[in-house]
Amino acid sequence: MEREVPMKSIAAALRRERGAAGLSLTEVARRAGIAKSTLSQLESGQGNPSIETLWALSTALNVPFSQLIDPPRPRVQVIRSDEGVAVASAQADYQAVLLAAAPPGARRDIYRIDAEPGKARASDPHMPGVTEHVLLATGRALVGIADEPVELRPGDYISYPGDLPHVFEALEPSTRAVLVSEHT
Structure with missing residues (x-):
């Protein structure tokens, strides 16, 4: 695309x-x-x-x-690996795709997730105003708001309110992701 x-x-x-x-x-x-x-x-x-x-x-x-x-971003946002706005370099074969920008005064904690198929990781709501960002690196997973998870493949990105019940369920062995928890 x-x-x-x-x-x-x-x-x-x-x-x-x-x-x-x-x-x-x-x-x-x-x-x-x-x-x-x-x-x-x-x-x-x-x-x-x-x-x-x-x-x-x-x-x-x-x-x-x-x-x-x-x-402006919607409440839940999914960016597939072949989507997003790419800005290319004039000097090299290089491009950057912005997945998410931190609002002023936000704190971001970054985690690597290693998950295997089986039981889903169900998370209770976090503090009000928390947003979670997930970039899937390997495998496949269902990720997002508990009653509306989205299937992600490598390179796909999703953001969703972390102050609602949410889930991460690996669908393939050796599923790995980067999770950023944003606190405003």
């Missing part, structure tokens, strides 16, 4: 963040080391910025990279 940079969202984010910083097009372009005309095009939703350009702009605006490319 071809993944496109969400130019409409990026354009709105650039305008929003530049306005919040109280900076002119000229000043942001100067700080980022890009042409003013390039920034103007990006803010109008034209062009296809490289990862380097977006990083330079996020640095110039003093905001996290993810704040420029992360659209």
Whole structure:
């Protein structure tokens, strides 16, 4: 599946963040080391910025990279291994796909999960405001809200409210995942 940079969202984010910083097009372009005309095009939703350009702009605006490319997220989100917005490098065969951005003031704990088929790991709700993020590395698993788990394959990602009953059930031997527990 071809993944496109969400130019409409990026354009709105650039305008929003530049306005919040109280900076002119000229000043942001100067700080980022890009042409003013390039920034103007990006803010109008034209062009296809490289990862380097977006990083330079996020640095110039003093905001996290993810704040420029992360659209609003639904309560439960699944990103399959061939989905998501990829931002390519202009310098190498390299691309980055943002899976999740941390809200301001959040704490994130990262775990490696090793699971085998059999009994599912059922979790009671955590503290209010907890969100869990799972990226499946190997095997297959049912993951998510207890009454609506989603089958994941290697490379698939899901996020869901950790303050609801949730489950992780390995469907194949040697299932491995990365779990991030986000506390706001």
